[in-house]
Amino acid sequence: MPSKFQWLSSSTDQRIYYLTLLLAFSLPLSRASLSFFALVIPFVWLFDQNIKQKLLQIKDSSILIAISFFLCLQTLSILYTQDQDTGWNILRLYSYWIVLFVIATSIKQEQVPSIITAFLYGMLLSEICAYIIYFDIYPINGKSSDYPNPFMHHILYSVFLALSAALLLNRLLSNRYTSKEKAFIALFFITITINLFISTGRTGQLAFFVAIFISTLLHFRISLKTLIISLLLSTTIFYSAYKTLPQVETRLQAAKTDIIKILDGDFNSSWGVRAAFWIISYEIVKEHPLIGVGVGDYKTSAKEVLAQNNYNFAPEVVAFCSKSHFHNQYLMVLIQTGLLGLLSMFYLFYKLFKLNIKNQELKEINIIFLSVMLTAFIAEPLWIRQFTLMLFLVFSGLMIASQNNKTV
Numbered sequence: 001m002p003s004k005f006q007w008l009s010s011s012t013d014q015r016i017y018y019l020t021l022l023l024a025f026s027l028p029l030s031r032a033s034l035s036f037f038a039l040v041i042p043f044v045w046l047f048d049q050n051i052k053q054k055l056l057q058i059k060d061s062s063i064l065i066a067i068s069f070f071l072c073l074q075t076l077s078i079l080y081t082q083d084q085d086t087g088w089n090i091l092r093l094y095s096y097w098i099v100l101f102v103i104a105t106s107i108k109q110e111q112v113p114s115i116i117t118a119f120l121y122g123m124l125l126s127e128i129c130a131y132i133i134y135f136d137i138y139p140i141n142g143k144s145s146d147y148p149n150p151f152m153h154h155i156l157y158s159v160f161l162a163l164s165a166a167l168l169l170n171r172l173l174s175n176r177y178t179s180k181e182k183a184f185i186a187l188f189f190i191t192i193t194i195n196l197f198i199s200t201g202r203t204g205q206l207a208f209f210v211a212i213f214i215s216t217l218l219h220f221r222i223s224l225k226t227l228i229i230s231l232l233l234s235t236t237i238f239y240s241a242y243k244t245l246p247q248v249e250t251r252l253q254a255a256k257t258d259i260i261k262i263l264d265g266d267f268n269s270s271w272g273v274r275a276a277f278w279i280i281s282y283e284i285v286k287e288h289p290l291i292g293v294g295v296g297d298y299k300t301s302a303k304e305v306l307a308q309n310n311y312n313f314a315p316e317v318v319a320f321c322s323k324s325h326f327h328n329q330y331l332m333v334l335i336q337t338g339l340l341g342l343l344s345m346f347y348l349f350y351k352l353f354k355l356n357i358k359n360q361e362l363k364e365i366n367i368i369f370l371s372v373m374l375t376a377f378i379a380e381p382l383w384i385r386q387f388t389l390m391l392f393l394v395f396s397g398l399m400i401a402s403q404n405n406k407t408v
Helices: 004-009 012-026 031-046 051-059 062-080 084-106 109-134 154-173 179-198 202-220 224-244 246-263 270-287 298-308 315-323 329-353 360-376 386-401
Strands: none
Touching: 012 031, 012 084, 012 109, 012 386, 031 051, 031 084, 031 386, 051 062, 051 084, 062 084, 062 329, 084 386, 109 154, 109 179, 109 360, 109 386, 154 179, 154 202, 154 360, 154 386, 179 202, 202 224, 202 360, 246 270, 270 298, 270 315, 270 329, 298 315, 298 329, 329 360, 329 386, 360 386
């Protein structure tokens, strides 16, 4: 950390770098710190002497323009949403996206690896806390060994764990690290993968297996060898977890039961309500295909659909679907801002995938990160959850900052 005098004498970009280091480290540890940095980092940026140049940089960047267009659609939809309270609450979270713009225009490519490492050290501390809970050493935040997720909901924590495990696996498969470094990375990878399976978050587990395939593909290209390596690695990890961790077998049986119940027309389960939201979404989109119902009316619209036809859902399912988000980021955007919003979201990710990153490791990280997020979006609207929203913003900002040509 810089001393007081180093801080005072450093440039605005250097201060933002220090703050981003702290933000990355605290990402998995503290909700309060996320709110703090979401205010402080943009505040420091706004007083940069080169702020006009950075605003021009945003104007000349097609990826930042794509993001701005998506945010404008979400913001303008408040004009036709009925539930203003919910709408403004969602827009409050979208205001956090300014952090992405700050990081993208202030962080240098050579600073990105140290920020990612700071995030992994934060995950290491979070993991230690999870094991303290799991082994009944101390109930951090009142959590029991059945729920070893120290600082956030288990679904969100599983996404953090999946990304961290995938980043570590990528380092293991590369030739950029020494044998001693790889020994520590391998130990960290094993413990964090175990943590992923004891956390009971199936969303992150699915994203992790997708990331395994992506990582092997990045290092071995498309071939029979790639398929065999990814299959062996996935099978070994899953079989080991299934045989040694009772939580895995329990969750697997629960998933099997959920599927059977859905096929029998019973949606009163974790996966069942997700299937129910797809049915409800279809009806809403038929009525509001182009621009959706507005950023705040997803619950109101679900209630209206269920009032017209409850599809023989159990009363518990009707009640849940009437007061909850849609458990899917794609559906949320589609309902809120229609096909226009969804297409702008896909274009945003297309531009992120196409970033001109010449540094091979950072390019790999970009692909792995996006793969984890896009997979996790299927089961949870991560952009309306503070922890995962900030995770997305920090990594997206870093990947944009990693471009060799900032106007791409």
